Amino acid sequence: MATTQLESHVLSKSCQYALRAVVYIAARATPGHLVGAQEIADGLDIPKHFLSKILQQLTRNHLISSTKGPHGGFFLSEENERVTIDRIVEVMDGPGLFKACVLGMPQCSSDHPCPLHTQAVEYRDGLYNKLKRLNIKELATVVHKENIQL
Amino acid sequence: MATTQLESHVLSKSCQYALRAVVYIAARATPGHLVGAQEIADGLDIPKHFLSKILQQLTRNHLISSTKGPHGGFFLSEENERVTIDRIVEVMDGPGLFKACVLGMPQCSSDHPCPLHTQAVEYRDGLYNKLKRLNIKELATVVHKENIQL
DNA sequence: TAAATAAAGGATATAAGGGTCTTTTATTAG
DNA sequence: CTAATAAAAGACCCTTATATCCTTTATTTA
Ligand code: FES
Ligand code: FES
Numbered sequence: 001m002a003t004t005q006l007e008s009h010v011l012s013k014s015c016q017y018a019l020r021a022v023v024y025i026a027a028r029a030t031p032g033h034l035v036g037a038q039e040i041a042d043g044l045d046i047p048k049h050f051l052s053k054i055l056q057q058l059t060r061n062h063l064i065s066s067t068k069g070p071h072g073g074f075f076l077s078e079e080n081e082r083v084t085i086d087r088i089v090e091v092m093d094g095p096g097l098f099k100a101c102v103l104g105m106p107q108c109s110s111d112h113p114c115p116l117h118t119q120a121v122e123y124r125d126g127l128y129n130k131l132k133r134l135n136i137k138e139l140a141t142v143v144h145k146e147n148i149q150l
Numbered sequence: 151m152a153t154t155q156l157e158s159h160v161l162s163k164s165c166q167y168a169l170r171a172v173v174y175i176a177a178r179a180t181p182g183h184l185v186g187a188q189e190i191a192d193g194l195d196i197p198k199h200f201l202s203k204i205l206q207q208l209t210r211n212h213l214i215s216s217t218k219g220p221h222g223g224f225f226l227s228e229e230n231e232r233v234t235i236d237r238i239v240e241v242m243d244g245p246g247l248f249k250a251c252v253l254g255m256p257q258c259s260s261d262h263p264c265p266l267h268t269q270a271v272e273y274r275d276g277l278y279n280k281l282k283r284l285n286i287k288e289l290a291t292v293v294h295k296e297n298i299q300l
Numbered sequence: 301t302a303a304a305t306a307a308a309g310g311a312t313a314t315a316a317g318g319g320t321c322t323t324t325t326a327t328t329a330g
Numbered sequence: 331c332t333a334a335t336a337a338a339a340g341a342c343c344c345t346t347a348t349a350t351c352c353t354t355t356a357t358t359t360a
């Protein structure tokens with residue numbers, strides 16, 4: 001009887017963790033102190049081993065940097081700091097999120113719109129454009145200045 | 151090595167199917183011809199038994215109507231036609247979708263914003279408001295007039 | 301009343317996301 | 331060189347969404 005409610009989301013949990021972790025790294029990493037997976041996991045209350053997988057994925061895609069061994073950990077190169085937020089989403093959740101039809105139709109375009117195309121596309125593209133223009137460093141700066149909680 | 155890409159979505163597949171099915175019913179059902187699950191499944195290329203579950207859920211929540219037996223099927227009462235799209239989303243994907251934080255933080259408000267709150271909220275609320283103001287009959291009318299593909 | 305029809309409901313199977321654990325590799329300090 | 335450290339990598343398990351199948355209930359027509 002009781003209808004089990006789904007827990008819907010725009011971004012996957014992996015992607016949510018990735019974004020929070022990257023901001024955390026941007027905030028805490030210094031040349032003298034790299035940020036370890038353990039530290040991030042503790043600080044953001046994310047399962048450590050799961051987080052590790054995510055950080056590996058980001059590293060492989062050159063969105064963040066890492067070194068092994070004692071005092072190793074994760075950090076952001078100057079290049080990394082200029083990576084835009086949409087890139088992180090793209091790597092974690094695939095390139096389809098901001099292209100795909102809300103109703104799951106094979107094509108999404110004004111030529112072949114689905115019933116909700118008009119309603120959905122305006123805001124979807126709006127968010128996409130914002131994330132494309134926002135890089136990690138900028139986001140971290142705002143988070144610091146506004147004292148935003150991770 | 152190869153990073154398996156997730157297939158992200160805003161709405162669950164169940165919800166996507168539900169929305170398309172409801173519009174289909176609105177378009178095809180007449181007092182003399184109720185629309186069967188089989189017909190919808192064929193017309194929209196949705197797995198029949200899966201669709202049945204979804205239609206049951208919509209019926210239980212009084213968003214659509216049904217009768218059993220020969221020439222039975224699904225239809226929309228006048229009350230059903232005034233059901234707004236956000237209600238369908240709410241029943242299928244839960245009430246949290248348009249309330250939850252994009253980064254999965256426990257609270258979403260301008261008092262305790264996450265790093266992407268500003269960017270995301272406009273998108274989320276904008277779509278939500280549109281869907282709250284759009285009912286099934288209106289949507290079906292637009293779909294018919296614009297000759298939109300389901 | 302009997303047979304046919306179609307939704308409702310329950311049980312089960314499959315796939316993917318989310319999460320844990322162990323081993324390996326690279327780096328550094330001693 | 332060795333021990334310690336921490337990321338990388340791979341194997342594995344759990345939960346949930348998706349999908350299928352089978353049985354039951356309600357309705358209609360003959
Ligand atoms: S076609 Fe569905 S959102 Fe564009
Ligand atoms: S707090 Fe994250 S979207 Fe509002």
